[in-house]
Amino acid sequence: MNDLAVVNGKIFDGFSSYKANVYIKDGKISTVSSQILDAAEIYDANGFYILPGLIDPHVHFALNLGKYRSADDFESGSRSAAFGGVTTFIDFLDPVTEDSEIEEKFSQRLKLASSSHVDYSFHMTVAHPNIPAMELIHRTLALGLNSVKCFTTYSLSNRMTGDGYIFDLLKSSKDLGAVITFHAENDPIIIHRISGIGKRFPKDLPFFHPYESEAEAVSRIGTFARLTGGQAYIVHNSSGRSIQLLKAYGIPSNLRLETCPQYLVLDDSVYENNSTEVVLHTLVPPLRSKLDLQLMKGYFVNGIFSTVGTDHCPFMKKEKLENESNYDSMPNGIGGVETAFSLLYTLFVKEGLMPLNLLVKMQSTNVADTFGLANKGRILPGVDADLVIFDPNSEWRVTIDSLHTNADYTPYEGMKLKGKFVSTIVRGNFVVKDGEFISRSKGKFIERGPVFWRTHSEMR
Numbered sequence: 155m156n157d158l159a160v161v162n163g164k165i166f167d168g169f170s171s172y173k174a175n176v177y178i179k180d181g182k183i184s185t186v187s188s189q190i191l192d193a194a195e196i197y198d199a200n201g202f203y204i205l206p207g208l209i210d211p212h213v214h215f216a217l218n219l220g221k222y223r224s225a226d227d228f229e230s231g232s233r234s235a236a237f238g239g240v241t242t243f244i245d246f247l248d249p250v251t252e253d254s255e256i257e258e259k260f261s262q263r264l265k266l267a268s269s270s271h272v273d274y275s276f277h278m279t280v281a282h283p284n285i286p287a288m289e290l291i292h293r294t295l296a297l298g299l300n301s302v303k304c305f306t307t308y309s310l311s312n313r314m315t316g317d318g319y320i321f322d323l324l325k326s327s328k329d330l331g332a333v334i335t336f337h338a339e340n341d342p343i344i345i346h347r348i349s350g351i352g353k354r355f356p357k358d359l360p361f362f363h364p365y366e367s368e369a370e371a372v373s374r375i376g377t378f379a380r381l382t383g384g385q386a387y388i389v390h391n392s393s394g395r396s397i398q399l400l401k402a403y404g405i406p407s408n409l410r411l412e413t414c415p416q417y418l419v420l421d422d423s424v425y426e427n428n429s430t431e432v433v434l435h436t437l438v439p440p441l442r443s444k445l446d447l448q449l450m451k452g453y454f455v456n457g458i459f460s461t462v463g464t465d466h467c468p469f470m471k472k473e474k475l476e477n478e479s480n481y482d483s484m485p486n487g488i489g490g491v492e493t494a495f496s497l498l499y500t501l502f503v504k505e506g507l508m509p510l511n512l513l514v515k516m517q518s519t520n521v522a523d524t525f526g527l528a529n530k531g532r533i534l535p536g537v538d539a540d541l542v543i544f545d546p547n548s549e550w551r552v553t554i555d556s557l558h559t560n561a562d563y564t565p566y567e568g569m570k571l572k573g574k575f576v577s578t579i580v581r582g583n584f585v586v587k588d589g590e591f592i593s594r595s596k597g598k599f600i601e602r603g604p605v606f607w608r609t610h611s612e613m614r
């Protein structure tokens with residue numbers, strides 16, 4: 155007998171939509187069928203959509219910046235994520251410089267993440283390790299991780315990886331089955347901009363991190379990807395003009411791009427507002443111009459981006475405000491793990507600009523494919539029973555009190571959204587049921603073995 159049946163809902167699996175019942179046994183999907191089968195518990199999803207659990211490839215829970223720590227730890231962050239339909243997330247290890255730190259940084263994060271209510275993995279993060287790239291990838295894979303994050307900037311805080319090492323990483327990635335992910339901005343441009351100014355204020359953020367800096371680094375990574383054939387992934391693409399340049403040059407099939415809801419919804423006019431509004435929107439890359447936003451929206455509906463990550467990294471209002479007149483010690487980042495899907499559903503799917511299945515792909519199926527989460531992102535017999543139940547007719551207003559984050563503000567306050575998750579199931583257990591937090595599930599670290607991409611065009 156099955157443990158749970160989710161019946162009468164309409165499935166959107168990223169490829170097609172159809173009415174069927176989903177049966178679950180021992181945490182796995184056992185059957186997808188229009189038949190009525192036996193189950194210990196029946197969940198009626200009549201009028202709702204059934205989606206594969208969302209996978210957020212980019213969150214920062216319990217991020218330690220020294221003086222500040224991001225507002226959500228793994229407990230509150232994963233709770234907020236579950237209400238946003240996320241059943242698996244990928245967080246990051248702290249940057250590794252010495253090879254002796256690799257295993258230690260992993261076990262530190264693993265311990266912190268044990269309070270998660272949903273499943274999780276991590277990206278290895280490197281600065282400039284003192285071991286060959288190939289060895290670094292081997293040791294990453296040995297931990298059950300298959301992705302390595304690098305920064306092409308932040309030399310001032312000793313987090314930058316040089317082009318030579320990046321080239322080596324990419325070269326090794328395709329043979330070993332790793333994904334090299336990039337925060338892509340040009341370091342000298344940023345240093346030039348920062349040092350050219352006396353006192354640094356938050357409103358100058360777009361000046362410190364201009365879109366040209368991103369455009370240069372993104373096309374450099376595109377070039378390296380083309381020359382090495384490596385598996386390259388650029389996080390948080392924010393600028394439409396940067397993508398325009400990349401497109402003109404040609405996006406190689408072994409380069410995948412992520413964007414975040416904030417770069418599809420908000421723009422840099424907030425930096426002209428009063429200083430409270432300015433500090434509440436400090437993030438890197440910063441919000442871009444209206445032109446960039448328009449271009450981003452067009453690229454988004456055309457499927458240029460493989461994935462959506464949220465870069466969820468909120469800080470408390472007070473922590474932002476106390477740096478009102480000093481950008482140097484500002485904790486950068488905003489929240490968004492819970493609102494991402496409903497925001498994009500409202501702005502793109504409900505507006506008739508893109509099909510729901512494309513959004514499901516970008517927030518689930520493609521993320522699983524890209525990062526080798528073989529048992530996630532599908533509604534098929536044998537895979538993990540990670541399902542989310544979405545009410546497409548719900549209308550709600552975002553307020554910080556309506557969310558489940560520890561943060562005390564949201565950049566989307568007051569926005570009217572359509573569509574909301576009512577239930578979230580992780581490996582057959584409800585974490586959220588009919589809008590109530592249940593947490594019968596305890597999140598689990600998911601090992602990711604070597605991954606070898608099909609080409610981008612095959613994904614769509």
Ligand SMILES: [Zn+2]
Pocket residue numbers: 212214465
């Ligand atoms: Zn990030």
